[in-house]
Amino acid sequence: MLKNPVVLLDLVNRLANLMRSEYRRIGGEDGLQPVHVLALMFLEQANRFSNTPQALAEYLGLTKGTVSQSLLLLDRRGLIERYQDEIDRRVVRLRLSPQGEAFLGEANPAGLWQMATREISANRVRYSVSVLRTILYELQNFSGGPSFGVCNTCVYCQRKSQRIHHCTWFGERLSGPETRKICREQVPKTGSLSASD
Amino acid sequence: MLKNPVVLLDLVNRLANLMRSEYRRIGGEDGLQPVHVLALMFLEQANRFSNTPQALAEYLGLTKGTVSQSLLLLDRRGLIERYQDEIDRRVVRLRLSPQGEAFLGEANPAGLWQMATREISANRVRYSVSVLRTILYELQNFSGGPSFGVCNTCVYCQRKSQRIHHCTWFGERLSGPETRKICREQVPKTGSLSASD
DNA sequence: GTCTTTAGTATTGAATCGATATTAAAATTT
DNA sequence: AAATTTTAATATCGATTCAATACTAAAGAC
Numbered sequence: 001m002l003k004n005p006v007v008l009l010d011l012v013n014r015l016a017n018l019m020r021s022e023y024r025r026i027g028g029e030d031g032l033q034p035v036h037v038l039a040l041m042f043l044e045q046a047n048r049f050s051n052t053p054q055a056l057a058e059y060l061g062l063t064k065g066t067v068s069q070s071l072l073l074l075d076r077r078g079l080i081e082r083y084q085d086e087i088d089r090r091v092v093r094l095r096l097s098p099q100g101e102a103f104l105g106e107a108n109p110a111g112l113w114q115m116a117t118r119e120i121s122a123n124r125v126r127y128s129v130s131v132l133r134t135i136l137y138e139l140q141n142f143s144g145g146p147s148f149g150v151c152n153t154c155v156y157c158q159r160k161s162q163r164i165h166h167c168t169w170f171g172e173r174l175s176g177p178e179t180r181k182i183c184r185e186q187v188p189k190t191g192s193l194s195a196s197d
Numbered sequence: 198m199l200k201n202p203v204v205l206l207d208l209v210n211r212l213a214n215l216m217r218s219e220y221r222r223i224g225g226e227d228g229l230q231p232v233h234v235l236a237l238m239f240l241e242q243a244n245r246f247s248n249t250p251q252a253l254a255e256y257l258g259l260t261k262g263t264v265s266q267s268l269l270l271l272d273r274r275g276l277i278e279r280y281q282d283e284i285d286r287r288v289v290r291l292r293l294s295p296q297g298e299a300f301l302g303e304a305n306p307a308g309l310w311q312m313a314t315r316e317i318s319a320n321r322v323r324y325s326v327s328v329l330r331t332i333l334y335e336l337q338n339f340s341g342g343p344s345f346g347v348c349n350t351c352v353y354c355q356r357k358s359q360r361i362h363h364c365t366w367f368g369e370r371l372s373g374p375e376t377r378k379i380c381r382e383q384v385p386k387t388g389s390l391s392a393s394d
Numbered sequence: 395g396t397c398t399t400t401a402g403t404a405t406t407g408a409a410t411c412g413a414t415a416t417t418a419a420a421a422t423t424t
Numbered sequence: 425a426a427a428t429t430t431t432a433a434t435a436t437c438g439a440t441t442c443a444a445t446a447c448t449a450a451a452g453a454c
Contacts (some may be wrong), residue, residue: 009442
């Protein structure tokens with residue numbers, strides 16, 4: 001007897017397995033493993049508070065030592081750049097190199113997914129996003145890690161005017177595009193969690 | 198700029214990463230890797246047309262050689278049993294051993310997930326299941342593998358009477374409990390795909 | 395100024411994983 | 425019916441991931 005939440009878990013597992021195969025296929029041509037493709041995808045989306053090895057390790061659910069190795073490889077291949085943080089000099093910042101961006105542009109790891117979701121209405125996608133986001137938030141509550149949500153759905157993200165946003169967590173101004181990236185400190189607004197049934 | 202389907206993909210990836218960590222934590226006490234826990238979970242749910250190494254390989258998105266190694270380990274640990282198919286003697290059938298069932302019962306790999314989804318209404322879960330199932334079906338259309346859905350949502354599953362179901366694909370009778378397991382040949386009914394918006 | 399904490403890296407060993415080759419049974423063709 | 429091809433699964437091997445441990449360096453606490 002299969003209860004519905006378990007069916008949902010099974011679907012998430014299986015979808016992730018399928019996409020993992022896709023990442024393997026895509027990365028294989030360049031000698032990259034699935035985890036490398038996932039890392040590049042993360043760096044493409046991470047905002048400036050979340051582009052560190054530590055954040056990536058939490059996102060992937062791996063140890064920082066393991067992730068350090070993967071980053072070494074990506075660095076050797078010239079797909080990412082590493083630079084020291086100005087203020088806290090222990091912190092390493094990561095960004096995609098032009099080659100890294102070119103790789104993502106050509107390989108397009110989400111392409112298969114986009115084809116598969118093409119026929120699904122925006123409403124249904126939005127609704128599912130809201131449900132999965134709730135689960136993610138609850139999961140991280142129980143297991144202690146950050147939830148990595150999109151900035152503009154966060155309680156700390158305040159809209160000051162047409163173009164200016166402000167993060168009350170980090171106490172910094174945010175540009176419009178920045179608020180559409182992924183942040184490790186994101187805490188979802190209750191509004192964005194309980195979409196109408 | 199993040200489009201909504203990509204946000205959904207990101208959520209699926211991240212949820213799967215988190216659950217993978219959970220599987221690692223749970224299996225670690227018994228020296229099992231995440232992939233072993235996933236395999237046991239699959240065998241718990243697979244119906245009698247889908248309990249083979251081949252099907253497991255397709256489910257996990259790995260090669261059959263790789264999966265063969267994992268099964269060897271699970272067999273050595275006494276967590277699964279392998280037996281030959283009566284009719285096609287190339288085929289190996291797999292099932293959980295009593296120890297395997299005991300492990301899943303105690304470790305409860307989906308426990309964290311069930312806690313995280315406890316507060317989410319059955320409607321919202323059902324709706325999300327329907328959306329993800331559609332995506333899974335589309336994904337497998339593009340990439341060629343089977344979709345592994347629950348039997349009773351399949352076009353081939355015919356209800357003959359109160360208790361008797363019939364699979365028009367394999368041409369065999371199915372018991373009620375069997376129709377709630379996962380099948381590799383499942384093709385979702387259109388009804389179960391397009392839940393109302 | 396010492397101690398503790400935190401971010402990241404190096405090293406090592408176990409385990410996954412794919413590629414290739416092989417075995418054995420079934421299906422197909424001639 | 426014999427030969428060929430296909431299919432399910434396993435064995436071997438080498439490359440790669442990954443965790444564990446130890447380590448360095450910077451920041452923060454006392």
